[in-house]
Each structure stands twice: as structure tokens, then as C-alpha cells.
Amino acid sequence: MTSPVAVPFDVYHEIQEFYARQIHLLGAGDIERWARTFTVDAVFEQNARPDRRFARSAKAVRRGRADIAAAAGGATAQRRDESVVRRYWLGMLTVTAEADGSLRTGYYGALINTLPDAGVDVFLSTHGTDVLVREDDSWQVRHRVIGHDDAPEPAVEATA
Amino acid sequence: MTSPVAVPFDVYHEIQEFYARQIHLLGAGDIERWARTFTVDAVFEQNARPDRRFARSAKAVRRGRADIAAAAGGATAQRRDESVVRRYWLGMLTVTAEADGSLRTGYYGALINTLPDAGVDVFLSTHGTDVLVREDDSWQVRHRVIGHDDAPEPAVEATA
Amino acid sequence: MTSPVAVPFDVYHEIQEFYARQIHLLGAGDIERWARTFTVDAVFEQNARPDRRFARSAKAVRRGRADIAAAAGGATAQRRDESVVRRYWLGMLTVTAEADGSLRTGYYGALINTLPDAGVDVFLSTHGTDVLVREDDSWQVRHRVIGHDDAPEPAVEATA
Numbered sequence: 001m002t003s004p005v006a007v008p009f010d011v012y013h014e015i016q017e018f019y020a021r022q023i024h025l026l027g028a029g030d031i032e033r034w035a036r037t038f039t040v041d042a043v044f045e046q047n048a049r050p051d052r053r054f055a056r057s058a059k060a061v062r063r064g065r066a067d068i069a070a071a072a073g074g075a076t077a078q079r080r081d082e083s084v085v086r087r088y089w090l091g092m093l094t095v096t097a098e099a100d101g102s103l104r105t106g107y108y109g110a111l112i113n114t115l116p117d118a119g120v121d122v123f124l125s126t127h128g129t130d131v132l133v134r135e136d137d138s139w140q141v142r143h144r145v146i147g148h149d150d151a152p153e154p155a156v157e158a159t160a
Numbered sequence: 161m162t163s164p165v166a167v168p169f170d171v172y173h174e175i176q177e178f179y180a181r182q183i184h185l186l187g188a189g190d191i192e193r194w195a196r197t198f199t200v201d202a203v204f205e206q207n208a209r210p211d212r213r214f215a216r217s218a219k220a221v222r223r224g225r226a227d228i229a230a231a232a233g234g235a236t237a238q239r240r241d242e243s244v245v246r247r248y249w250l251g252m253l254t255v256t257a258e259a260d261g262s263l264r265t266g267y268y269g270a271l272i273n274t275l276p277d278a279g280v281d282v283f284l285s286t287h288g289t290d291v292l293v294r295e296d297d298s299w300q301v302r303h304r305v306i307g308h309d310d311a312p313e314p315a316v317e318a319t320a
Numbered sequence: 321m322t323s324p325v326a327v328p329f330d331v332y333h334e335i336q337e338f339y340a341r342q343i344h345l346l347g348a349g350d351i352e353r354w355a356r357t358f359t360v361d362a363v364f365e366q367n368a369r370p371d372r373r374f375a376r377s378a379k380a381v382r383r384g385r386a387d388i389a390a391a392a393g394g395a396t397a398q399r400r401d402e403s404v405v406r407r408y409w410l411g412m413l414t415v416t417a418e419a420d421g422s423l424r425t426g427y428y429g430a431l432i433n434t435l436p437d438a439g440v441d442v443f444l445s446t447h448g449t450d451v452l453v454r455e456d457d458s459w460q461v462r463h464r465v466i467g468h469d470d471a472p473e474p475a476v477e478a479t480a
Contacts, residue, residue: 009333013169020252024266027287085309087268087285089251091409092340106344108407110432112270112285114309120282122440125407125432127347149405149434173329180412184426187447245469247428247445249411272430272445274469280442 007095007103015095015105015132018139023088029076035069039133039140044068047147055079085114086123102142103132109146125149167255167263175255175265175292178299183248189236195229199293199300204228207307215239245274246283262302263292269306285309327415327423335415335425335452338459343408349396355389359453359460364388367467375399405434406443422462423452429466445469 007015018037025034038044044062046054054060056074079086094106109126131143147153167175178197185194198204204222206214214220216234239246254266269286291303307313327335338357345354358364364382366374374380376394399406414426429446451463467473 006337009330010169012333012337013172017166017172017254020254020266023252024254027268085285087252087270087287087309089268089270091251091411092343092407094337094340094344106340108347108409110407110409112282114285116310120285120309122282122432122442125405125434125440127407149407149440150436170329173332177326177332177414180414180426183412184414187428245445247412247430247447247469249428249430251411272442274445276470280445280469282442 005097007097011097011103012093012095015103015139016093018132019090019093019107023090026072026076027087029080031069031073031076034072035065037140038065038068038144039135039142040065042068042141043143044071044141045143045145047145047151047153049148049151052148052151083116087112087114090128098131101134103130103139105130105132165257167257171257171263172253172255175263175299176253178292179250179253179267183250186232186236187247189240191229191233191236194232195225197300198225198228198304199295199302200225202228202300202302202304204231204301204304205306207305207311207313209308209311212308212311243276247272247274250288258291261294263290263299265290265292325417327417331417331423332413332415335423335459336413338452339410339413339427343410346392346396347407349400351389351393351396354392355385357460358385358388358464359455359462360385362388362460362462362464364391364461364464365466367465367471367473369468369471372468372471403436407432407434410448418451421454423450423459425450425452 022034022037025037042065046060048060052060054071054075055078058071058074062068062071089110089112090107091110092108096104098104106129107127109128110122111124111126113121113123115121126146126148128144128146130141132139133142182194182197185197202225206220208220212220214231214235215238218231218234222228222231249270249272250267252268256264258264266289267287269288270282271284271286273281273283275281286306286308288304288306290301292299293302342354342357345357362385366380368380372380374391374395375398378391378394382388382391409430409432410427412428416424418424426449427447429448430442431444431446433441433443435441446466446468448464448466450461452459453462
């Protein structure tokens with residue numbers, strides 16, 4: 001097995017910008033375009049506390065773009081109903097290239113909620129890893145694993 | 161009308177660094193040099209809650225570098241009086257080029273206050289857009305619109 | 321004395337990535353590899369409140385890689401004991417080159433704690449400066465000064 005290698009700075013830049021655009025689409029509630037930043041067969045896993053309830057009973061593991069879009073759309077609609085503005089921040093980004101041309105990223109995420117008449121709140125701190133692939137002339141997420149910092153770490157097998 | 165286009169990575173880098181320097185100047189209370197990162201005729205708009213009171217009764221819309229400097233200087237002085245340290249974080253940056261050579265940026269902002277004997281507090285979460293132009297061999301902000309996440313979204317006309 | 325100059329974008333990129341990797345090592349508790357991102361004779365100073373107590377009575381100023389590693393290892397072990405997950409965010413990065421080939425960086429830092437059954441908390445806001453040198457084909461920190469935003473500013477001499 002080949003070790004991952006650091007990417008050239010133009011690729012790092014592309015990925016940094018990719019995440020900024022992806023996050024703005026989610027922040028703006030444009031779920032249709034946001035979902036197209038995932039491959040059709042993408043898997044989006046969240047390692048959350050056992051008692052975490054996702055909006056509209058979405059599962060912690062979402063398989064395929066349609067399922068991923070439905071979960072995000074449900075969460076977005078719920079926040080709109082509750083007049084909560086959520087900003088997702090991604091930082092501390094690392095990017096390495098795999099032998100097959102895919103990229104593997106690592107990052108921290110912080111979710112900042114603004115609540116009507118209740119101020120601002122860091123709702124959740126997370127750490128994530130993505131596998132990104134180049135499809136249709138742009139990068140897409142093929143596999144995302146988000147670890148919630150308030151959840152126990154899973155056995156490695158559980159998220160592989 | 162021509163669509164905005166993504167900028168090359170050296171420009172993205174320049175803008176990323178521009179914002180870091182601009183923010184450090186504000187954080188250090190160097191209002192004079194900070195103000196010179198805006199054009200002489202710049203407009204700085206804040207879409208805030210109707211009941212938000214800016215330091216020294218500054219208006220939400222500031223027209224021209226002198227007015228922009230006065231508002232920031234007042235806020236800086238007030239925080240010094242109150243022994244509050246405020247850090248402005250900017251992230252999730254997107255940069256696109258307009259046909260006339262100006263740049264349009266989008267970003268999230270978070271204001272973190274440290275209060276004497278009262279800990280740390282995310283004071284405000286925002287989303288911003290700037291128009292940047294190249295003047296005197298450096299980038300300057302010609303138009304800034306900051307939306308406070310605790311304020312109702314304005315009609316588009318109000319901030320155009 | 322020569323003024324510091326801005327660095328080319330490939331160097332800025334390298335440093336941005338350096339910090340991301342450094343922080344992930346600390347976040348993962350890999351103190352051995354984290355410590356190797358400092359020179360053997362590095363100095364790590366924290367300008368903290370007089371009443372701030374570091375884990376296992378570490379001093380605010382740590383001299384040499386072994387001392388730096390011991391302090392970080394103690395803090396990591398203490399958080400593990402307390403089941404606290406801490407994420408260190410670094411942002412608003414500036415990088416300038418000195419005449420001797422070293423780099424001087426400036427940045428903000430935010431420490432986000434996730435506590436068992438007590439939610440998420442911005443524990444500390446800081447501002448830092450590093451001197452980075454190229455050793456063994458990679459960047460290393462030779463001198464780090466972290467100012468805690470809840471501490472009074474030291475006289476300039478104290479951190480020079």
C-alpha cells in the first residue's frame with residue numbers, strides 16, 4: 001500500500017475553495033446544488049452520541065446523494081421553522097493524495113448557532129475526514145465521516 | 161452581464177492574506193492603517209437587529225473612509241474602556257472576479273469576546289460580502305455588507 | 321535592520337498546512353511527533369493570567385523540546401482523565417520572511433472544549449507569534465509566544 005502524499009499548493013487551494021463553496025450552499029439552504037458536491041453513491045457517516053436525534057429522524061449513516069440531500073433538507077427546514085441560523089466552519093484542513101488519484105482530507109468543524117433572542121452558541125465541535133474524487137470536472141465527496149466530539153470514539157472498523 | 165469567475169490560486173492567496181492583515185490591524189487597534197484598507201469612498205453596511213446599538217451611536221451604514229474609521233475607532237475605544245478583547249475571525253472565504261477587474265468575496269465572520277473575569281463568548285456570528293478593488297498597488301474594500309445572523313434578512317434591494 | 325517581507329504563496333501554503341498538521345498531531349494526542357515540529361532548543365512562552373494553572377504544574381515558559389513535550393503531554397493526559405476533548409483552531413495567519421531565512425508568523429487561536437454532558441465551550445482566545453526555521457527539510461517552531469486574551473499585555477521586553 002502506498003502512503004498518502006502531500007498535494008501541490010494549487011490542489012490544496014482548490015480543495016479549500018471547494019469546502020468554502022460547499023458550506024455556503026448549505027448555509028444558504030440550496031440543498032439541490034449542495035447535494036451535487038457529493039457523488040451519486042456517496043456515503044455520509046456521523047459518529048454521534050447514541051442519544052443524538054437528527055432532524056426528521058434522519059439516520060446517522062446516509063447512503064447515496066438522495067439520502068444525503070433528504071437529511072440535510074430536513075435539518076435545514078427544521079432550523080428555518082425554529083428561526084435558528086447555523087454557520088458551519090471548517091478549518092485545520094489537511095489534504096493528501098492517494099495512489100488512485102483520490103484525495104483524503106482531514107479537518108475540524110464547528111457549528112455556530114444563532115438563536116432568536118438567545119444569543120450565539122457553539123452547538124457542536126467535530127472532526128472529519130473525506131475521500132474526494134474528481135467527477136464531471138469538479139471535486140465531489142465520495143465518503144465523509146464526521147466524528148462528533150461529544151461522542152465516544154468508535155472502533156476503527158466501524159467507520160472504515 | 162458576465163458571470164463571476166473563480167480566481168487563480170495566487171489571487172485567492174493574496175486575498176486570504178489581505179484579510180488576515182486587515183483583521184490584525186483592527187485587533188491591534190491601529191485604526192489609521194486599518195482604514196486605509198478601504199477606498200476613500202468606501203461604503204460599509206451592517207444589517208443588524210433594529211435594536212443593536214453601535215458604540216458612540218455609529219450608524220449601521222458608514223459612507224467614506226473617515227466615517228468608517230470613526231465608527232471603528234469608537235468601538236475600539238469603548239472595548240478598551242470595558243477591558244474587552246475582541247477577536248474577529250473570518251473564514252469560509254470565496255473569491256470571484258468581475259468583468260471590470262474587481263473581486264467579489266463571500267465569508268463568514270465570528271466575533272469572539274474575552275471579558276475580564278467572565279470568560280470567553282462568541283458575541284456575534286455574521287456573513288459578509290465585499291467588493292475589492294486594486295488601488296495604489298494593493299487591494300482595498302470598496303463596498304462591504306455584513307449581515308448579522310441575529311437580524312432578519314433585508315430585502316435584496318436594501319443592500320444592493 | 322531589514323523589514324520583514326511578505327512570502328510567496330507557495331510558502332504561505334506550506335505554513336498553513338504545517339499548522340494544520342501540527343494541530344492534528346496535538347489533537348490526536350501524538351505528543352512525540354507533535355514535539356518534533358519544534359526545534360530541539362525551542363522556547364514556548366505563554367503570557368497567561370497570573371492565576372492560570374497549567375496541567376501538572378507546567379511552567380508558562382517552556383525551554384527545549386523535552387520541556388515543551390512534557391507540558392503538552394501533561395495537559396493531554398489531564399484532559400483524557402477528565403474526558404474533555406479540546407480542539408485548537410488557528411486562523412488569521414500572516415507570514416513574513418526575515419533576512420536570515422526564518423519566518424515570522426502571526427495568528428489568532430481559539431480553544432474549543434467539549435465536556436461530557438456539558439456541551440461545547442470556547443475555553444480560551446489567544447493571539448500568537450512564531451519564529452519558524454527550516455530544519456531537516458521541514459519547518460519547525462524555534463520560538464512561540466502565545467498571549468492569552470484574558471491576561472494583561474506584558475511589557476514588550478518580557479516576550480522579546
